[in-house]
Amino acid sequence: MSGMLNSGVGQQQFQRRTQNAPQERGPRQYIKVVPQQQEQVQSSNKSRTMTPYQAENGQMTLNGQESSSMLDWKVQLKLPPVDTRHKTEDVTATKGNEFEDYFLKRELLMGIYEKGFERPSPIQEESIPIALTGSDILARAKNGTGKTAAFCIPAIEKIDQNKNAIQVLILVPTRELALQTSQVCKELAKHLSIQIMVSTGGTSLKDDIMRLDQTVHLLISTPGRVLDLANKGVCNLRDCSMLVMDEADKLLSPEFRPLVERLIGYLPRNRQVLLFSATFPVTVKSFKDRFLRKPYVINLMDELTLKGITQYYAFVEEKQKVHCLNTLFSKLQINQSIIFCNSVNRVELLAKKITELGYSCFYIHAKMLQSHRSRVFHDFKNGACRNLVSSDLFTRGIDIQAVNVVINFDFPKNSETYLHRVGRSGRFGHLGLAVNLITYEDRFNLYRIEQELGSEIKPIPPQIDQVIYCR
Ligand SMILES: Nc1ncnc2c1ncn2[C@@H]1O[C@H](COP(=O)(O)OP(=O)(O)OP(=O)(O)O)[C@@H](O)[C@H]1O
Numbered sequence: 001m002s003g004m005l006n007s008g009v010g011q012q013q014f015q016r017r018t019q020n021a022p023q024e025r026g027p028r029q030y031i032k033v034v035p036q037q038q039e040q041v042q043s044s045n046k047s048r049t050m051t052p053y054q055a056e057n058g059q060m061t062l063n064g065q066e067s068s069s070m071l072d073w074k075v076q077l078k079l080p081p082v083d084t085r086h087k088t089e090d091v092t093a094t095k096g097n098e099f100e101d102y103f104l105k106r107e108l109l110m111g112i113y114e115k116g117f118e119r120p121s122p123i124q125e126e127s128i129p130i131a132l133t134g135s136d137i138l139a140r141a142k143n144g145t146g147k148t149a150a151f152c153i154p155a156i157e158k159i160d161q162n163k164n165a166i167q168v169l170i171l172v173p174t175r176e177l178a179l180q181t182s183q184v185c186k187e188l189a190k191h192l193s194i195q196i197m198v199s200t201g202g203t204s205l206k207d208d209i210m211r212l213d214q215t216v217h218l219l220i221s222t223p224g225r226v227l228d229l230a231n232k233g234v235c236n237l238r239d240c241s242m243l244v245m246d247e248a249d250k251l252l253s254p255e256f257r258p259l260v261e262r263l264i265g266y267l268p269r270n271r272q273v274l275l276f277s278a279t280f281p282v283t284v285k286s287f288k289d290r291f292l293r294k295p296y297v298i299n300l301m302d303e304l305t306l307k308g309i310t311q312y313y314a315f316v317e318e319k320q321k322v323h324c325l326n327t328l329f330s331k332l333q334i335n336q337s338i339i340f341c342n343s344v345n346r347v348e349l350l351a352k353k354i355t356e357l358g359y360s361c362f363y364i365h366a367k368m369l370q371s372h373r374s375r376v377f378h379d380f381k382n383g384a385c386r387n388l389v390s391s392d393l394f395t396r397g398i399d400i401q402a403v404n405v406v407i408n409f410d411f412p413k414n415s416e417t418y419l420h421r422v423g424r425s426g427r428f429g430h431l432g433l434a435v436n437l438i439t440y441e442d443r444f445n446l447y448r449i450e451q452e453l454g455s456e457i458k459p460i461p462p463q464i465d466q467v468i469y470c471r
Pocket residue numbers: 116117118119120121124141142143144145146147148149277278396397398399401423427428
């Protein structure tokens with residue numbers, strides 16, 4: 001990071017616009033969520049019908065001794081196109097387990113393979129067998145390395161479809177993450193008859209009450225709403241034998257912790273508790289000591305940042321930020337980007353500026369109507385717009401594979417926030433780029449965060465080779 005304070009980081013270069021701007025200037029709109037005039041960012045390959053083994057090397061390698069009925073179900077799987085992008089060791093350094101090693105229900109295995117998962121990632125290899133034994137777990141693994149399936153797979157496996165009761169509660173800190181997690185569960189369990197419900201603030205409480213009258217096996221919720229339903233006596237958690245807390249450190253922040261502790265009072269004493277996150281500050285310890293029984297601790301973070309993400313900073317004055325962003329837009333090969341600001345107000349102001357510059361963008365923050373938030377999330381995920389300006393609402397857990405660039409328009413104050421924000425690109429070991437706009441006031445935070453994460457944030461060079469974030 002040497003030379004950070006006086007380098008003026010390539011501001012001259014930043015002011016130049018290239019002739020062939022990679023982003024076309026779209027219609028001037030940033031509030032309405034309508035399809036943008038731009039190429040789809042998602043792959044358009046046709047789906048394939050092959051066995052998982054064929055998917056790997058194009059050859060049938062199933063053991064000839066396996067019975068024809070075993071072969072049948074694999075042959076009939078409808079697998080999505082293979083993702084041929086480069087992947088780093090963050091997800092490839094596995095022990096070589098197969099999903100079949102865990103004796104999961106065949107219907108669940110079908111859902112796993114049809115989701116495009118060929119083999120478990122390192123965190124899945126560690127957590128799935130332990131969670132299946134009923135042990136409490138505190139698991140830490142890098143962003144985008146598959147923690148969701150690491151708890152959803154054992155959760156779904158353990159659910160008894162014939163028992164009419166909420167058997168698993170998955171708590172997450174934001175409504176969008178709840179929607180995303182329920183989608184993952186529904187896909188994994190699509191060949192089972194498990195009833196999955198998502199319940200969050202910002203939606204009709206009456207509807208949730210009616211829905212809870214019917215069978216629910218797996219409930220995904222934000223703490224406030226589920227506590228409300230439990231307090232009203234409409235959400236019965238007496239048979240809920242598994243509690244998962246995703247982004248556990250966030251759920252244990254002062255904002256949520258009292259709710260979570262009250263909620264635990266509604267669960268049976270013999271519950272299993274699974275905590276997952278990429279960050280576990282010391283504050284989690286007291287909760288762990290009080291509520292977890294001999295937890296199995298998994299820590300796959302010998303280093304903190306993702307191997308596939310290159311991190312740069314540009315030293316700018318506050319008033320130069322928009323100009324700098326404009327130059328980044330014209331120079332970078334952005335597949336999709338998330339641009340973080342530190343306040344709701346700044347999110348809206350910046351989205352307006354970006355639109356005035358002629359680039360299409362959506363924006364999202366927690367003060368928007370939930371229906372609008374959900375729509376923006378859905379449409380951005382489907383590639384309807386290239387850029388999303390966001391508050392810290394999207395900092396944790398949000399998984400949009402097409403995002404290859406994260407820009408901290410405002411630099412965050414702590415290293416957890418920084419790590420999670422930057423982890424919105426480079427999902428599942430893919431490559432990504434993080435660019436931080438640093439003002440004079442941010443200089444000590446940049447230094448501290450770099451030290452705390454033990455990772456290098458380099459001055460942005462005049463040219464960035466696409467190979468480092470577009471493969
Ligand atoms: N075994 C697997 N094979 C292929 N892709 C996988 C596998 N497991 C997960 N993925 C994909 O990896 C991406 C990231 O997974 P996930 O969102 O669970 O990461 P995470 O560890 O929870 O990240 P974060 O810390 O940001 O919440 C998802 O798109 C998911 O579908």
